[in-house]
Amino acid sequence: MSDTAPPKDLFDQDWRRIVRLGAITGLSLIFVALIGMLVQLDTRLIIRRYLSLGYLTIIWIPVVAGYLVSKEVVLEGVTPNRKGPSDVLAGALTGLVGGAGLSLLVVLIDNFDIRDPLINWSPQLLDQLTFAKGIGFGVVIWLVIGAGLGLFGSLSHVVPPLASRAVNTALFTIVSVSILETAITDLLQGFGLSFVTDVVYAKRGALTLTSALVLGAVVMAITVAASGRGRELRVRYDALDAPRRKTANLGLWAAGVMVLLVLPLFLGKIMNELLANVGLFVLLALGLNIVVGLAGILDLGYVAFFAVGGYTTAVLTSPNSPWISPQLPFVVVIFVVIIAAAFVGLAVGAPVIRMRGDYLAIVTLGFGEIVRLLFLSDWLSPYFGGAQGITNIPPVDLGFAEVKGSDPRSVFYLVLFFCAIAIYVSWRLQSSRLGRAWMAIREDEKVAEAMGINTVTAKLAAFVVGAILASFSGAVFAAKVGSIFPSSFLILVSIIILVVVIVGGMGNIIGVIVGAVVLIGVLGGPKQPGLLQELGTYKLLIYGALLVFMMLKRPEGLIPSARRSHELHQEEFLQDAWLRGEVDHDAEAGEGDAAT
Amino acid sequence: MTAVRVGSARRVSWVDRFLTGLRIVLIALIAAGLVAFVAQQISVDNPFARWRNPDATGLTGDQLKGLVVTGIAQGSMYGLIALGYSMVYGVLGFINFAHGEVFMLGAMSGFVASNKLSANGYWESNFFGSFVIVVVIAILVSTAAAVIMERVAYRPLRDSPRLIPLITSIGVSFFIQNAVLGLLGPNSHSYPQLPEWLAKSRSILTFEIPGTKVMVMVVAALSMAVLWWVVERTKTGKAMRAVAEDKEIAALMGINVDRTIVLTFAIGGAMAGIGGILWGLSFRSVTHLTGFLPGIKAFTAAVVGGVGNLGGAMAGGVSLGAAESLGPQLILEPLGVSGVSQLRDAVAFTALVVVLLFKPSGLFGERLSEDDRT
Numbered sequence: 001m002s003d004t005a006p007p008k009d010l011f012d013q014d015w016r017r018i019v020r021l022g023a024i025t026g027l028s029l030i031f032v033a034l035i036g037m038l039v040q041l042d043t044r045l046i047i048r049r050y051l052s053l054g055y056l057t058i059i060w061i062p063v064v065a066g067y068l069v070s071k072e073v074v075l076e077g078v079t080p081n082r083k084g085p086s087d088v089l090a091g092a093l094t095g096l097v098g099g100a101g102l103s104l105l106v107v108l109i110d111n112f113d114i115r116d117p118l119i120n121w122s123p124q125l126l127d128q129l130t131f132a133k134g135i136g137f138g139v140v141i142w143l144v145i146g147a148g149l150g151l152f153g154s155l156s157h158v159v160p161p162l163a164s165r166a167v168n169t170a171l172f173t174i175v176s177v178s179i180l181e182t183a184i185t186d187l188l189q190g191f192g193l194s195f196v197t198d199v200v201y202a203k204r205g206a207l208t209l210t211s212a213l214v215l216g217a218v219v220m221a222i223t224v225a226a227s228g229r230g231r232e233l234r235v236r237y238d239a240l241d242a243p244r245r246k247t248a249n250l251g252l253w254a255a256g257v258m259v260l261l262v263l264p265l266f267l268g269k270i271m272n273e274l275l276a277n278v279g280l281f282v283l284l285a286l287g288l289n290i291v292v293g294l295a296g297i298l299d300l301g302y303v304a305f306f307a308v309g310g311y312t313t314a315v316l317t318s319p320n321s322p323w324i325s326p327q328l329p330f331v332v333v334i335f336v337v338i339i340a341a342a343f344v345g346l347a348v349g350a351p352v353i354r355m356r357g358d359y360l361a362i363v364t365l366g367f368g369e370i371v372r373l374l375f376l377s378d379w380l381s382p383y384f385g386g387a388q389g390i391t392n393i394p395p396v397d398l399g400f401a402e403v404k405g406s407d408p409r410s411v412f413y414l415v416l417f418f419c420a421i422a423i424y425v426s427w428r429l430q431s432s433r434l435g436r437a438w439m440a441i442r443e444d445e446k447v448a449e450a451m452g453i454n455t456v457t458a459k460l461a462a463f464v465v466g467a468i469l470a471s472f473s474g475a476v477f478a479a480k481v482g483s484i485f486p487s488s489f490l491i492l493v494s495i496i497i498l499v500v501v502i503v504g505g506m507g508n509i510i511g512v513i514v515g516a517v518v519l520i521g522v523l524g525g526p527k528q529p530g531l532l533q534e535l536g537t538y539k540l541l542i543y544g545a546l547l548v549f550m551m552l553k554r555p556e557g558l559i560p561s562a563r564r565s566h567e568l569h570q571e572e573f574l575q576d577a578w579l580r581g582e583v584d585h586d587a588e589a590g591e592g593d594a595a596t
Numbered sequence: 597m598t599a600v601r602v603g604s605a606r607r608v609s610w611v612d613r614f615l616t617g618l619r620i621v622l623i624a625l626i627a628a629g630l631v632a633f634v635a636q637q638i639s640v641d642n643p644f645a646r647w648r649n650p651d652a653t654g655l656t657g658d659q660l661k662g663l664v665v666t667g668i669a670q671g672s673m674y675g676l677i678a679l680g681y682s683m684v685y686g687v688l689g690f691i692n693f694a695h696g697e698v699f700m701l702g703a704m705s706g707f708v709a710s711n712k713l714s715a716n717g718y719w720e721s722n723f724f725g726s727f728v729i730v731v732v733i734a735i736l737v738s739t740a741a742a743v744i745m746e747r748v749a750y751r752p753l754r755d756s757p758r759l760i761p762l763i764t765s766i767g768v769s770f771f772i773q774n775a776v777l778g779l780l781g782p783n784s785h786s787y788p789q790l791p792e793w794l795a796k797s798r799s800i801l802t803f804e805i806p807g808t809k810v811m812v813m814v815v816a817a818l819s820m821a822v823l824w825w826v827v828e829r830t831k832t833g834k835a836m837r838a839v840a841e842d843k844e845i846a847a848l849m850g851i852n853v854d855r856t857i858v859l860t861f862a863i864g865g866a867m868a869g870i871g872g873i874l875w876g877l878s879f880r881s882v883t884h885l886t887g888f889l890p891g892i893k894a895f896t897a898a899v900v901g902g903v904g905n906l907g908g909a910m911a912g913g914v915s916l917g918a919a920e921s922l923g924p925q926l927i928l929e930p931l932g933v934s935g936v937s938q939l940r941d942a943v944a945f946t947a948l949v950v951v952l953l954f955k956p957s958g959l960f961g962e963r964l965s966e967d968d969r970t
Contacts, residue, residue, distance in 0.1 A: 035778025117708045119781040298759050300766075350614050355952060358691050358762050362895055363952060366945030369892075373942040378935030456611050491888075495766060502763065537782075541774035547767030551760055552752055568756075 007084025026101020045206035066091030066153025091154020099146015190266030279415030287469030293507035295462035296442030301368025309474025345467030389485035505557025629927030671917020672816035676871035677894030680864025686904030696891015702872025742865025902958025
């Protein structure tokens with residue numbers, strides 16, 4: 001990118017692009033305001049007195065638009081203009097058009113009343129949009145804010161990359177520290193460092209302006225000082241020879257395990273509860289990762305296996321079970337759970353295994369619903385309790401310790417144990433004969449079959465392994481909650497796990513774990529609140545948007561598995577290779593892979 | 597040594613034997629249920645009738661006719677939604693999971709419009725006029741939603757593997773559901789009452805049919821006829837069929853593929869919008885979750901009829917509606933299952949599995965391009 005043309009003239013703008021992007025920005029802003037995020041999320045503060053989560057959901061949009069408007073795809077053979085004042089102007093104008101959307105909304109809310117269908121068309125919204133300072137102020141302020149934010153977004157094209165990275169990191173840290181408030185406070189308290197909390201956070205929650213500014217400054221300084229160190233470390237790691245690298249890996253893993261074992265001891269009940277919930281979803285996500293990520297089977301009824309694990313445990317342990325109630329100990333039950341899950345996995349898998357991938361998805365979705373409807377029905381209520389569910393599931397008695405819902409720390413350790421099994425199983429399977437068969441099937445089923453892989457057995461095996469891991473989660477869930485109802489097993493659960501797997505990175509164990517920790521930890525599960533519990537049902541909206549965004553922009557996930565991302569971007573890899581002159585496309589079109 | 601089998605013969609594994617067994621069991625169950633039902637109808641006192649269900653009473657002729665009518669009316673709504681699935685699958689080769697939400701948007705916008713009209717008194721004074729207005733609004737909203745969806749979410753993914761747009765459409769569906777929840781609130785919204793002259797029952801061919809259901813069937817049949825004319829008799833329809841057959845060749849023939857695909861989404865959206873209105877008028881209450889179940893069932897209907905086959909989609913819808921309405925009473929109840937009305941949805945999903953087990957290409961045959969058949 002050394003050869004660039006001089007920057008464009010200030011008014012040599014792509015006006016259509018500005019207006020189009022501005023209009024999209026404006027509509028998005030109006031949409032966010034009208035679905036009520038601005039008002040509902042105003043109770044959660046990011047920086048006390050200055051910024052709430054509600055406003056945060058609004059202000060990021062013009063920033064991104066301002067950035068996008070002057071971002072261009074550089075094509076081969078075209079010299080791009082150097083970025084300059086004209087790009088900043090474009091950003092500001094886009095933001096201005098977007099802000100005008102909210103100004104328009106202010107005027108409309110003031111003059112018309114359509115609160116009948118739109119429940120958020122309310123005086124509170126108007127108050128918040130005008131900062132309770134009158135309509136005129138509201139109209140002008142959003143034009144100013146919009147232009148300012150758009151300008152801010154476009155600046156990252158003009159300032160040196162290091163500066164823009166420092167600012168981004170600082171903003172990200174401020175928001176994260178504020179979101180993680182409960183966790184950080186709890187942790188500091190556990191270490192007896194409560195006085196730090198008082199310095200960083202305001203008395204009634206959220207960062208103070210001073211602490212936010214100081215934090216930002218510190219982070220910026222660190223980013224600038226540490227710039228390049230990360231890469232250095234990476235290079236050094238790559239340069240290690242195999243045995244050394246293995247030792248390094250082992251060290252990292254051991255450190256991680258130690259932290260996970262020790263950390264809960266310093267955490268309070270709420271955080272341990274959160275960790276336990278996250279753990280349950282990590283377990284589910286690891287299981288789905290085997291089915292979707294490795295074998296490429298889109299199983300949308302995954303929640304069925306979760307339900308099987310939960311109900312098996314409930315029936316076999318609870319004294320209130322309406323059918324048989326042998327009240328077996330958990331350690332015995334878990335083996336029955338494995339058998340039941342394997343059986344259901346086969347029963348669901350066998351009929352669908354020969355179907356086209358997309359039909360399979362819908363049929364498994366149907367199976368997921370059928371399982372829930374059966375548990376809910378009056379017909380089977382003598383066995384599973386129908387809508388009343390099964391209550392009074394006893395705590396898990398392990399002999400040396402008791403795992404019960406009122407002591408989330410114990411639940412976390414139990415979940416951790418199962419997660420360790422799941423990670424080990426996934427890791428061993430990945431590079432086994434079976435794992436390689438799965439990946440071959442994912443890439444091309446016909447070719448895999450031609451290569452002598454028994455696709456039917458391999459796919460069924462994926463179903464069964466996934467089912468067993470999910471049933472572990474169900475079993476622990478039942479013991480944790482102490483009662484089990486069909487309403488805990490909505491299709492929603494399947495979809496959220498799918499989002500977790502996809503956002504984290506299909507086919508990558510670390511990616512899936514990180515995805516589950518971040519998403520379930522921050523946004524929350526289908527019924528379990530995360531750190532941002534104020535989100536309520538908006539988290540589902542965010543999950544949906546996230547899924548679409550990831551599929552469009554980064555289908556391989558945040559932490560992709562190298563092989564999977566090669567598959568998804570095969571075209572691009574080939575093109576890059578071709579541009580570098582490594583592939584002679586005309587002569588040996590089929591040998592692109594070999595050449596790269 | 598036995599001769600080596602050559603050709604495309606697939607290894608016969610235990611899965612195939614299991615599937616054969618499953619097919620036999622399914623047929624046996626359905627047959628047993630039907631036999632028991634017929635036995636009950638003849639007399640409640642014979643051993644077949646009392647075999648599984650000692651308190652069986654059988655159905656009266658009127659009850660049976662009622663179930664048939666309900667099934668057909670319900671099924672014609674499924675059929676209207678199924679057209680959208682079928683057309684999109686025919687042209688692009690993926691399941692647009694969010695199509696159920698397009699239907700829900702139609703029902704929702706119909707609710708908003710009809711309630712505004714009802715508040716002005718226009719709904720009561722001129723029902724026909726307001727019905728047309730409501731339908732037009734619902735069609736506009738649904739069509740717009742479908743077209744925007746295509747532009748934003750699906751067009752960038754046109755050449756990616758089949759599962760990628762499917763997963764995307766799940767996200768879209770989730771997003772629309774919760775956006776509507778945010779905009780309009782979690783309560784269920786009720787449509788205004790239909791005028792008396794329309795809602796009262798009519799007797800047609802010895803069938804006593806509630807007026808609402810007559811309306812549903814008539815509107816569905818009309819929409820289907822219009823659609824059939826568009827697809828089979830106009831130039832646009834020809835372009836659509838060509839694009840479904842082979843996009844590249846169609847483009848070489850001077851057909852604007854992008855525009856045709858948008859049009860496919862638009863027409864599917866319009867049909868779903870009409871379906872939404874009919875749904876709202878017959879069940880009167882709609883929520884942000886209204887689209888989910890009918891959406892999946894409509895997909896089932898599309899598969900039953902053969903994906904890509906428009907007549908098949910409608911027929912599949914009606915068959916599925918009938919199966920869902922009659923199945924619990926005719927097959928499950930005589931087998932001694934209690935609380936069968938709760939299992940209607942389960943029956944619909946089972947119907948999908950059954951059809952895919954016996955005839956994966958649907959009852960009336962698929963019409964897909966070469967690439968999409970595998």
